[in-house]
Amino acid sequence: MKYNALPKKVLYLWLLRGALGAIPTLAAFLTAVFLCEGAARLAVALFGGAALLISLFFMLGLPALRFFRYRYAYDEKRISVLRGVIFRQSILIPLYQIQDLHKTEGPLMMLLGLAGVNLSTAGSAFSLATLEREAADRMISELESLAAVRFEENRNEAL
């Protein structure tokens, strides 16, 4: 199986989401520093600053690292996703277990011309990849036909 990376637009999407989350956090921190006085201001600046830096790392730094580690692949028998920075995961889903495939588009995704491909199995739901809209459509239709073939093969094997 040949693993594919995500398109660069996905990185922009994740950073944009992170930035949207960072703005209220930053505003809350600055308001707290401004409202407090004396020792309380020092405490808020020190501990709040440390918490803010950690939050910023999670909102902006981690998505970037996650983007560079994310890989996905599929062939006629299974789908595989590699992801995670600190806790690394490799997910393998047999095609015949696919129940349904979903394409999702939020406002930010629509803005960047992206779409998410998710699938449900009988037991769990998995997010496969966020791709450019046309690529997502292509992936869904390919997976659909591969899954149909695999399902038929599996049924014949069972018989």
Add this chain to the structure above:
Amino acid sequence: MKRFDKGYLFYHLLTDLFLSVFFVLAFLDELFLVGEEGEVLGIQSEAILPCCLVMGAVYLLLCGYRALYLYRSGYALGENEILCRRGAIFSKRSHLEYRRANAINKKQNLFQRLFGIAVLTVDSGATTQAATAEITVVEKSATVDVLMREIKARQRGEAAPSCEEEKQSEEAVRFTEKEGLYAFSKTKKLLYALVNLASAAFYTLIFALLAVGGVVLGASVLSRAGVSSEVLAVTAIVAVIVLLAVALLTFLTALLQSFIGYYGFCVRKSDEEIEISYGLFVKSVNTFRLDRIKGVRITEGLIERFFGLCAIRLEVVGYGFEGSGENQDNTAGLGLLVPLCERREAEALLSRLLPEFVPDAPTVKPPRLAPFLCWGQLFLAIFSLLPTGFAVGLMAIFGASSRATLFVFLLGLLVYVVIAAFFAVSRILCFKNGGLAVKGGRMTVYGGGFQKSTVVLNKRSFVALERRATPLQQRAGIFSAVLHFYTNAATNEVKALHLSEKDVSLLEDELTV
């Protein structure tokens, strides 16, 4: 559509009366004349009428609701499906094809038995809130039995058999307290209660010791004169009282559960299904189709392991372990195949009941360094010591006394040491208990730390495999495999911790090709 039995209304008229009385108890203060020192002087006659009015209004409201529910609810057994309509204000109409029904259960509590009714639930396993069955029917107990037989017959595409035919067709694997292949005997019930008592006592003792340690530490740091004997004595007495109270409560609960909850525990098997029935006050009959049983879980707690005991549960589609809505009765026993048995007899029991789920001996064991190559300790240190550092920093900024700061620091450190020790022991036990076997159509996953578990899964119910590792583990070639499988319980995954890269790859090939 046939309406539910009228017993439903009478049953609720009685239970709602209790509910209304409890509601009125909230106004007791208003009802009694209380003296200055809290003594009851008498009843305020002018408060009796409002109290009765409130109780009456609540009762009438509930009665109206129940009557409307009975009037608007009903069921019908169609050619291919069961139809059910439920609800007083918001009506819900459900259709369930016979072939999709996974679990057919009958439940009857003490009051329902008084009115001769029972609740029949039929579930397809489509709901994630497992116990919210799609079909719920309240009928006379005998009618529920007939309905159960009829539904099962229609699942097989036959006409409903008579009681005699039903009895003859059942395979003779039957366990009752008297017949005794598996007997949840009085001795075992007492043992079950004692094991629960020992488990609760063990964990309470650890927490009590930790609390005593904290108090002693605080007393020695904060008091210049060292630990006062009075503080020590009071702490020890409080710890012992808490320990005894928790132990007694656990023992009584377990005793009631085993003697009343699991009264007449009986497992029956026919060609197509397993039936588990139990209960004195709440009588349950749970039926599971064999082809919908996805796995078996054998659990052994720390104390059970000392005595070589275990419990066996079914992993099954259609019903999890928590109830809600109309079925909010206790469903904790659902899927429980054997509440307590000797570990060495578990295989023999399974080979009679579910031969395809007898565990295989582990062929793969965790690599040697596995328990020590994890980031858990680091994260544990960060999350345990960060609040301590935060508190100490704040105390320093706000000029708290050095003794108080030292106390907080030492207390944080103590908590970290205890948690770290617990975690380390758990990891070592995980390593010791871990293992995997893939044989024929099934997988056996051994795992768990303090609570050892052996899960036997049917390969057909496997839906995805997840390989997890931290960068450190990845470099050492150690992975955890998470097997996702199909049930509608809260967690539908089993973790096989610490496998070598070669073993995970073999597993991937085995399961996905």
